[in-house]
Amino acid sequence: MALIETVAAVIISLFLYILLPPLLDGIERKIRAKIQARYGPPTVLQTWYDILKLASKELKIPFTLKYGAFLLILAFSLTIVTLYLLTYILVSFDIYILTLVIVLIISAHSLLVFMSTLSSNPFSIIGIFRGLAIDVVNEMGFIVSIPLYYLSVKTFDSSIKSFLLLSLSLLLALMVSYVGSKRLPYDLHEAEPELASGSIIEFSGPMLALYIYLHLIDRYAMVALPIAIGVSTGLSLLPYISLILTHIIAIFVYILFGAIAVLLGRSRIDIAVKTLMLIYSIIITVWIAVKLV
Amino acid sequence: MNNAAADPALFSTETVREVVSKIIEFKERIFGIDQKNGVVKIRIHRDVLPYIAQRLAIMGDIYLRTMVASDERSLEGVYKLYYVFGVDREHTNIVLEVALPQEEPRVSTIVDINRASDWYELEAHDMFGIEFLDRKLYRFVLPGDWPEGVHPLRKEYSVPDLMKLYRPKAIEYAKEIGAESIVTIPIGPYHPALHEPEFFELYIRGEKIIDTRYVGFMVHRGIEKLGENMKYDQVPFLAERICGICGFVHSTSYCQAVENALDIYVPERASFIRSIILEIERIHSHLLWIGVALHLLGYDTGFMHSWRIREQIMLLAELLTGSRKTYGINVVGGVRRDIDSDKIKKAIDVLKHVEDEFRKLIEISVNVPQVIARLRGTGILPLGEAKALSLVGPTARGSGLNRDVRRDYPYAAYKYVSFRVPVYNEGDNLARTLVRVDEVFESINMLYQLFDKVPPGDVRAESWSVEAYRLGIGSVEAPRGEVIHVVVTGEYSPYRWRVRAPTYQNLPAVPIMLKDADLADVPLTIASIDPCFSCTDRAIVVNIGSGTIKAIPMEVLSLKGSKAIG
Numbered sequence: 075m076a077l078i079e080t081v082a083a084v085i086i087s088l089f090l091y092i093l094l095p096p097l098l099d100g101i102e103r104k105i106r107a108k109i110q111a112r113y114g115p116p117t118v119l120q121t122w123y124d125i126l127k128l129a130s131k132e133l134k135i136p137f138t139l140k141y142g143a144f145l146l147i148l149a150f151s152l153t154i155v156t157l158y159l160l161t162y163i164l165v166s167f168d169i170y171i172l173t174l175v176i177v178l179i180i181s182a183h184s185l186l187v188f189m190s191t192l193s194s195n196p197f198s199i200i201g202i203f204r205g206l207a208i209d210v211v212n213e214m215g216f217i218v219s220i221p222l223y224y225l226s227v228k229t230f231d232s233s234i235k236s237f238l239l240l241s242l243s244l245l246l247a248l249m250v251s252y253v254g255s256k257r258l259p260y261d262l263h264e265a266e267p268e269l270a271s272g273s274i275i276e277f278s279g280p281m282l283a284l285y286i287y288l289h290l291i292d293r294y295a296m297v298a299l300p301i302a303i304g305v306s307t308g309l310s311l312l313p314y315i316s317l318i319l320t321h322i323i324a325i326f327v328y329i330l331f332g333a334i335a336v337l338l339g340r341s342r343i344d345i346a347v348k349t350l351m352l353i354y355s356i357i358i359t360v361w362i363a364v365k366l367v
Numbered sequence: 368m369n370n371a372a373a374d375p376a377l378f379s380t381e382t383v384r385e386v387v388s389k390i391i392e393f394k395e396r397i398f399g400i401d402q403k404n405g406v407v408k409i410r411i412h413r414d415v416l417p418y419i420a421q422r423l424a425i426m427g428d429i430y431l432r433t434m435v436a437s438d439e440r441s442l443e444g445v446y447k448l449y450y451v452f453g454v455d456r457e458h459t460n461i462v463l464e465v466a467l468p469q470e471e472p473r474v475s476t477i478v479d480i481n482r483a484s485d486w487y488e489l490e491a492h493d494m495f496g497i498e499f500l501d502r503k504l505y506r507f508v509l510p511g512d513w514p515e516g517v518h519p520l521r522k523e524y525s526v527p528d529l530m531k532l533y534r535p536k537a538i539e540y541a542k543e544i545g546a547e548s549i550v551t552i553p554i555g556p557y558h559p560a561l562h563e564p565e566f567f568e569l570y571i572r573g574e575k576i577i578d579t580r581y582v583g584f585m586v587h588r589g590i591e592k593l594g595e596n597m598k599y600d601q602v603p604f605l606a607e608r609i610c611g612i613c614g615f616v617h618s619t620s621y622c623q624a625v626e627n628a629l630d631i632y633v634p635e636r637a638s639f640i641r642s643i644i645l646e647i648e649r650i651h652s653h654l655l656w657i658g659v660a661l662h663l664l665g666y667d668t669g670f671m672h673s674w675r676i677r678e679q680i681m682l683l684a685e686l687l688t689g690s691r692k693t694y695g696i697n698v699v700g701g702v703r704r705d706i707d708s709d710k711i712k713k714a715i716d717v718l719k720h721v722e723d724e725f726r727k728l729i730e731i732s733v734n735v736p737q738v739i740a741r742l743r744g745t746g747i748l749p750l751g752e753a754k755a756l757s758l759v760g761p762t763a764r765g766s767g768l769n770r771d772v773r774r775d776y777p778y779a780a781y782k783y784v785s786f787r788v789p790v791y792n793e794g795d796n797l798a799r800t801l802v803r804v805d806e807v808f809e810s811i812n813m814l815y816q817l818f819d820k821v822p823p824g825d826v827r828a829e830s831w832s833v834e835a836y837r838l839g840i841g842s843v844e845a846p847r848g849e850v851i852h853v854v855v856t857g858e859y860s861p862y863r864w865r866v867r868a869p870t871y872q873n874l875p876a877v878p879i880m881l882k883d884a885d886l887a888d889v890p891l892t893i894a895s896i897d898p899c900f901s902c903t904d905r906a907i908v909v910n911i912g913s914g915t916i917k918a919i920p921m922e923v924l925s926l927k928g929s930k931a932i933g
Binding site: 109110111112200228258259262263265267268335338339340341342343344345 | 438574580661662663664667668669671672675686736737738741874885886887888890891
């Protein structure tokens, strides 16, 4: 019975990972509209409708980007595998699988960056190099935050020190997750008023639909990863309860991120990189100092 | 020069007396000096123009407000140039009138003396064929394929003639570039940031701006020419369509120019109504701009709320004039529509609400870290440059140049209200933003006073008569800065109607602001002068190696990608 429940939970979780992100984006858009005193999209399913509409359009790929479509599909495939592994670590946590998840997420990001560099459009080139600058800093933070967070959860013993370590590492993980979601103030790669959609300026129709879908899934996965680690290693729950709990917390955090973004403006690339490097360095240094005390 | 005119003591203001005493050495080349309604007109020989301009330049507080070229061959056999200089602190305009013989319409440039004259000279060259010596002249306002030798503001060309003479060669051009399969030629903004047509050529290294070139006048609507074929009271409706945001300043400015030329008395009540509508227009324009600026900084929540607050002002405008925009109530000699006490009461309620909401919006917006970080220290324009280019409006006041037509050349009902002119010395985007923020509060305060003091009486002059060939100047402090209209009256229509909007004066400052700026700050810095543009859709490739510049339409870029650049 437990096995059936677990298999069912894994399948449901995988479906949630795949189907939820556009819906959550629809909810985020509605909340954003409410804060901005406007009506917003007619329904929370609007992002899904947008993706389906774009997917049904004629496929037009600029000459220089024609091989980029393969990279996009490859990035999408890697992300689907990542989602499966994200579900799997809640059923049976394994540090090697966690490592693989990190590698897959970074690989998918790298493929997207590589794809945009194929464009000859100057806005795209500027946008992608901006995105790359943020990614270099953030993914270093990502690579460091996950082990720190994992260690903090694993060694948590209700002492003030371990509470402090857990808080710092969770803060770092959530920050990395927020920056990785490319919300304001870090949406510099597409910064509409400056770069006219920047790195995605040459995407249209099905290619744009796939990119948006992939981006939303990645955004949700980046939020769910630290929560999945915390739930699977910190709490001893039945697998299907872990899965449900992870999604509930992830949905809450995702929407919270969306509400935070509405209150912020857009940064500038030099300010953003310096700020992130400073904050990440401070958190990591303080974490190490607390650990050594 | 006659003896009476040569006596500096006869002139009303100290600066004018000083000007007359400084140019007295050229008295053989000065044909007369007239003084009327705050305008001192000095008729000079073209040979002494640079020398007199030099004398004015070294006097410091005199700036070039506008320059008007006029085809007066049918009257005196000459073209005329009217250089309008302003003396802010003395509410006086000094007009240098230069006649150029029709057989040889040439005069020395003054661009090396007064940088603000650059565009005026180029425009006069295009529109009238006037030659300015010792400078590079190139096609500026007219399109590249405009027929040679056709100067459209010369009187021999009527509007129908010009329409026959020139048709944009869009179809031929499309065939030439191999774009037959394309149904439409896109006409739209080059840059999506401002949702308005403009073309800035940015030379960048990494994300740093090395240099900037502005290419403008993509669409010339020929409004001045159209106005010369309309009756006096028809022109305000055309003038109001010059700008979709602050059209009322243009109709007011035009009416004031005609009233100035013909000594028409405007009833006080009409002056109050004009001031009320002008201030309402300023509030809506500044709220619009603040919203756009916040959007450019990525703070869309501020953008939405700014425009939400603005909506109340639009409804207020509709209540008072019958229209949200393009009010259409100005006529020469007054206004067409009165306001009653019920409307005044409602208006005051709206203003109180707007004031509270706007205060909250600003308190929140300036505390958003990204907003303040990207406004402060970016797009710097030094005071010296602002003076040299004769800048106007919030752009000038953000650089410490204390200039405001409402105070310096009082018009409408501004002399009856007290107000502060916000000035900031930093010269950055933050300073220009704060000038506009403060001006919203000042305008609301002014409106309370104006509503309180509206006098009873008529709202338009009962009748007025035309005397041809008189010069009139009307200027208004628009939300973007000083608008100035110059009219030479004709029998039934303006003989010459010259419009100078503030963007014309302020745009040359943008490349200075952009020097060494980050690419990310470009949209906001361009927007910080609150510009108005016409349309363009071209991309330009600059080959530094060969020194060539070629324009590439967007459709070619989209078809051929980087191969189009070659």
